[in-house]
Amino acid sequence: MAAMVRLLRQVEGIVEDSYARKNEAEAEREKEYTAVVTVQAWFRASRVRAYMKHLNSCATVVQKTWRGFLGRRFYRVLVKNSVFIMKLNYYNNMATNVQKMWRGYYIRKYVFNYYSRKRYLEALQIKNEIIRSELEDYAEQQDVMRKRIEEQREKIRQEREARKNHHLISTHVIPGVYNSPFLPFPAEQEYILRSVKPLPHSKRQATKSSFDPAWASYNDKLPKSLPPLAEKPQGPFRRPGSVQQQRYKPFQPTLRVSTDFYGLEKAREILKGEEWVTRYNDEIFQPFTRSDARRYEPLMHSTSMFGHQPYGTKYFREEQLDKHVTQLPFKSLVPPIPILDKLNDTYSQGQV
Amino acid sequence: MSRQVLQVFEQYQKSRTQFVQTVAELASRPQNIETLQNAGVMSLLRPLLLDIVPTIQQTAALALGRLANYNDDLAEAVVRGDILPQLVYSLAEQNRFYKKAAAFVLRAVAKHSPQLAQSVVDCGALDALVICLEEFDPGVKESAAWALGYIARHNAELAQAVVDAGAVPLLVLCIQEPELSLKRIAASALSDICKHSPELAQTVVDAGAIAHLAQMILNPDAKLKRQVFSALSQIAKHSVDLAEMVVEAEIFPAVLTCLKDPDEYVKKNVATLIREISKHTPELAQLIVNAGGVAAVVDYVGETRSNVRLPGIMMLGYVAAHSENLAMAVIVSKGVVQLAIALSEEPEDHIQAAAAWALGQIGRHTPEHAKAVAVANVLPKLLQCYLRADASEDLQTKSKKALKNILQKCVHLPALEPLLHDAPSNILKHVVGQFSKVLPHDSKARRLFVTSGGLKKIQEIKADTGTALAEYINTINNCYPEEIVKYYSPGYSDALLERVEQYAPKV
Incomplete structure (x- = not known):
């Protein structure tokens, strides 16, 4: 009970205390409430922020991956393109080189080569000079030769003249016409006369040639005596026997000459004729062993009611020229390639 | 008694002999022939051809030949007198002297006209003559070959008849004989056969004539060389193949030495x-050029005169016509100078025409060629040939064509300028055209054109609007400032004076 009493004694305190506490609580409630709200707000905010941060980081990952993917794809295309362009340029350059070389070669070989033309023309000039000088030499040489012959002829003529007129030479006592005593020395003709012998007296020629085969008249006298025999021929001769043998040796034609060109055909004809003459029966003998007695059936192509046709021997195909579109033979429509035709066929004009 | 009888005969025979011999003698002089003809010599000689004495026969034939040789009337008389069959008959029978005389008659008859030659052929002379070609005696062969040549000379049919008679191989054999005169006449006969057609020439070639002919080109005998070269050129002229066969006989460069021969006809x-060979293809022309033929021909053109020079001129033209390279070869061989000399110094029109043609062929390829021709001062000469009043039509057309060809390529203005002053409008067109092509691109030339008075001349030309000439003038005027063009236009000074009159001075 004491406790009770103690309590009762304390009631007022307790009440006051509880009031005080309650008042204090009441007074702090607002503050505490805002504090709690603030704490809560902060917490929630930080939680949301953390979540957002998480989300952002996730989005970043997604975006970075995606962008990386796209970027790599674009890059690949870009690389491909640029490599393509690079290669294209490279090949173009190479093609240009090849074309350049080929064109240069082709033009120089087949169309026009300046240097070879120049060389050719220079060589031609040299050749011309050579030919000119050679011809000049040749003409000169010919001239000299002609002159020499002329001189020789003249000399012979003069000599003959001098021999004919040898009587004009001066003697010790009487000076000749070319040796005038009033001149210091004789004329040139005098020296020529001195250098030659006089012509011998010409023999009296027979008035008519004894035997002239050209215009012989039949009343010509026969020569009284036969002309003298020529000197006896000398020398080691072949024996008369062998000469005789050679003279009368039989004619030995070649095989080609001695055989007839148509010998085979002629022999066949003869054989055929003999066979026909000696044949007993004109019926063609059929051997007994032949089982089918069918007659020979000629081909339809090669026979007609008018006789044999040369099908298979002369012509092989039916020809109806009148049904042809054109009389000329067909030609391919593909035009020829002129350069290929020219290859190794013609050469640059400059080349020799 | 019998002596008296025989004496009569002897006397008769002597007089006959004397008669034919005198007639043959007289017939060798042209002034006697008319008298002989009027005296009826034909009818008297004819029975003497059948005389029993060979001498009389031969001399009668000789006289007949001389008569027939004189003119075609007498030859006609021989044909009409039925003498030919008798001759042909005895050609096979008699001795070689008679053969010679008979062949002489046939030759004399055949030489005048194709009809007479045909009548000789008709009486079967060809076979007999061909047999004579097989004779041993060179004189007989010679006269037979001569007669065959005269028959073949006229036309292709007669030549074909000679070929058909089998004369060609025998003529080829005759060329190989040692006698010069026989060679000469056989070569001449072959030449006469070849000249008509490619087929005949081919026949001769097939008989192997070229090799033998080619062997004789260095023969010292000038007359033989004439015939040999004539035969070779007649063979080569027909086709490329034949020309190539001639070339293959390796006649180059040996023939070039013959261009220096003293004999005109050989040259x-x-x-x-050379002309006949070079005209066919560029390759053949090139071959000749490479053998130095052009230089030789150029020298030849310089050394010879008138007709002898003509083939050389034509050869240069043919070579230059093939390609620009060959034309350049002609230029560097100094061909243009010689042609220019030929053009100016030859009095005859046809040679001038040939030279003009050749120059046109040289200058037509490139500006380089045209310049080479133009600097040789050829253009004024060509113009002169074209404008000369007495020039033949051929010369006019050739020189005009040549001028046109050269002008269309020529860009060498100093050479063109003289033409501005004296060319007629149809030539002027080309000249002004060349100026209009060059001036827009060449400032120096523009300046020179003004100072040399060309521009003034251009302004004086009256061209109808719309023609090519007006267009060219317009192009040239456009290259210059307007004042200069006005300054040089005719009547500009009057226009200036007009302006002075109209000018109101500011006082």
């Missing part, structure tokens, strides 16, 4: 041969 025939 001319050689030049003809």
Whole structure:
């Protein structure tokens, strides 16, 4: 009970205390409430922020991956393109080189080569000079030769003249016409006369040639005596026997000459004729062993009611020229390639 | 008694002999022939051809031949007198002297006209003559070959008849004989056969004539060389193949030496041969050029005169016509100078025409060629030939064509300028055209054109609007400032004076 009493004694305190506490609580409630709200707000905010941060980081990952993917794809295309362009340029350059070389070669070989033309023309000039000088030499040489012959002829003529007129030479006592005593020395003709012998007296020629085969008249006298025999021929001769043998040796034609060109055909004809003459029966003998007695059936192509046709021997195909579109033979429509035709066929004009 | 009888005969025979001999003697002089003809010599000689004495026969034939040789009336008389069959008959029978005389008659008859030659052929002379070609005696062969040549000379049919008679192989054999005169006449006969057609020439070639002919080109005998070169050129002229066969006989460069021969005809025939070969293809022309033929021909053109020079001129033209390279070869061989000299110094029109043609062929390829021709001062000469009043039509057309060809390529203005002053409008067109092509691109030339008075001349030309000439003038005017063009236009000074009058001075 004491406790009770103690309590009762304390009631007022307790009440006051509880009031005080309650008042204090009441007074702090607002503050505490805002504090709690603030704490809560902060917490929630930080939680949301953390979540957002998480989300952002996730989005970043997604975006970075995606962008990386796209970027790599674009890059690949870009690389491909640029490599393509690079290669294209490279090949173009190479093609240009090849074309350049080929064109240069082709033009120089087949169309026009300046240097070879120049060389050719220079060589031609040299050749011309050579030919000119050679011809000049040749003409000169010919001239000299002609002159020499002329001189020789003249000399012979003069000599003959001098021999004919040898009587004009001066003697010790009487000076000749070319040796005038009033001149210091004789004329040139005098020296020529001195250098030659006089012509011998010409023999009296027979008035008519004894035997002239050209215009012989039949009343010509026969020569009284036969002309003298020529000197006896000398020398080691072949024996008369062998000469005789050679003279009368039989004619030995070649095989080609001695055989007839148509010998085979002629022999066949003869054989055929003999066979026909000696044949007993004109019926063609059929051997007994032949089982089918069918007659020979000629081909339809090669026979007609008018006789044999040369099908298979002369012509092989039916020809109806009148049904042809054109009389000329067909030609391919593909035009020829002129350069290929020219290859190794013609050469640059400059080349020799 | 019998002596008296025989004496009569002897006397008769002597008089006959004397008669034919005198007639033959007289017939060798042209002034006697008319008298002989009027005295009826034909009818008297005819029975003497059948005389029993060979001498009389031969002399009668000789006299007949001389008569027939004189003119075609007498030859006609021989044909009409039925003498030919008798001759042909005895050609096979008699001795070689008679053969010679008979062949002489046939030759004399055949030489005048194709009809007479045909009548000789008709009486079967060819076979007899061909048999004579097989004779041993060179004189007989010679006269037979001569007669065959005269028969073949006229036309292709007669030549074909000679070929058909089998004369060609025998003529080829005759060329190989040692006698010069026989060689000469056989070569001449072959030449006469070849000249008509490619087929005949081919026949001769097939008989192997070229090799033998080619062997004789260095023969010292000038007359033989004439015939040989004539035959070779007649063979080569027909086709490329034949020309190539001639070339393959390795006649180059040996023939070039013959261009220096003292004999005119040899030179001319050689030049003809070279011309005939070079005209076919560029390759053949090139071959000749490479053998130095152009230089030789250029020298030849310089050394010879008038007709002998003509084949050389034509050869240069043919070579230059093939390609620009060959034309350049002609230029560097100094061909243009010689042609220019020929053009100016030859009095005859046809040679001038040939030279003009050749120059046109040289200058038509490139500006380089045209310049080479133009600097040789050829253009004024060509113009002169074209404008000369007495020039033949051929010369006019050739020189005009040549001028046109050269002008269309020529860009060498100093050479063109003289033409501005004296060319007629149809030539002027080309000249002004060349100026209009060059001036827009060449400032120096523009300046020179003004100072040399060309621009003034251009302004004086009256061209109808719309023609090519007006267009060219317009192009040239556009290259210059307007004042200069006005300054040089005719009547500009009057226009200036007009302005002075109209000018109101500011006082």
